[in-house]
Amino acid sequence: MVIDLHNHTPLCNHAKGSPLEFVQKAVEKKIDLFGFSDHAPMNFDQAYRMSFDEMARYEEEILELKKAFKADIKIRLAYExxxxxxxxxxxxxxREVDYLIGSVHFIGGWGFDNPEFLSDYHGRDPDETWSEYFRLIGEMAKTKHFNIVGHMDLLKVFNFKPSKDTVRLAMKALEEIRKAKMAIEINASGLRKPVGEQYPSNELLAAALDFGIPITFGSDAHDVSHIGFHLTENMRKAKELGFKEYAYFEERQMKLLNF
Ligand SMILES: [Zn+2]
Ligand SMILES: [Zn+2]
Structure with missing residues (x-):
């Protein structure tokens, strides 16, 4: 079964293509289970997300598509x-959704993956910044509110890398993710960004396997052309790394599938 659990809609103000077009493309790409996980509202950085008032409309639209395309594809409802x-x-x-992706896009209010704030990288110590980033990931897992860790090493997006071993810096976060029974997504969007590789790295994926943390898949589509991007390759990569199964979620419950 081919799954893609991370996809956006124009409600976040930085994605193109209607949910209907996304679903049609997903069917065409032979994706069996397709999850919408648009950016949830928050009273911060509101320009890049839907508003609280728009949640009902978002959910209705996805649930209508779920019904309409029942025979062709399984659609799931979620938020990032x-x-x-x-x-x-x-x-x-x-909200009554199938899953929540928990993502860290901000360190102390700094939107580090937003090119508008690139200059804020200057003068930052990479090891300290990465430690803080993974501390936030661990804290996020510890809340037990979320099902999937979104793009676990997003801080590498502009090639800002730690001098220390990333896996060592991520150890505590990985432990919290395991305890929270979350999955880590292999997110293809890094392949479209300056870093040019999936999130998280092969090293972090291997560490997740050692910890017994399940994986899942997301194209992080913000455009119809992103749907299914590198999905086959990422599924193959997971298998090669030694993962025997992968996860999706229904009504907040994890379901496992064998490769
Ligand atoms: Zn986005
Ligand atoms: Zn994200």
Whole structure:
């Protein structure tokens, strides 16, 4: 079964193509299970996400597509939620969805994956910044609000790499992810970005396997052309790394599939 659990809609103001077009493309790409996980609202950085008022409309539209395409593809409803301490909102956490992706896009309010704030990399110590990033990932897992870790090493997007071993820096976070029974997604969007590789790295994926953390897959599509991007390759990569199964979620419950 081919699955893709990370996809956006124009409601976040930085994605192109209607949900209907996304679904049609997913069917064409022979994806069996397709999850919409648009950026959840938050009272911070509102320009890049839907508003609280738009949640109902988003959910209705996806659930209508789910019904309409029932014979062709399994559609799942989700959100990608920013983990930014002080801005976690129960209005999002309490939605009736299949899963929540927990993602760290901000370190102390700095949107490090946004090219607008590239100059903020100057003068930052890579090891300290990476430690703080993984500390936030661990803290996010510890809340147990989320099902999937979004793009686990996103901080490498502009090739800002630590001098220390990334896996060592991520150890505590990996332990919290295991304890929270979350999955880690292999997210293809890094292949479209300056770093030119999937999130997370092969090294972190191998460490996740050692920890017994399940994996899942996401193209992080913000455009119809992104759908299914590198999905076959990433599934093959997971198998080669030694993963025997992969995960998806229904009504917040993890389901495992064999390769
Ligand atoms: Zn986005
Ligand atoms: Zn994201």
């Amino acid at each position: 939620v920013d983990y930014l301490p002080g801005f976690i909102d129960s209005r999002v956490l309490d």
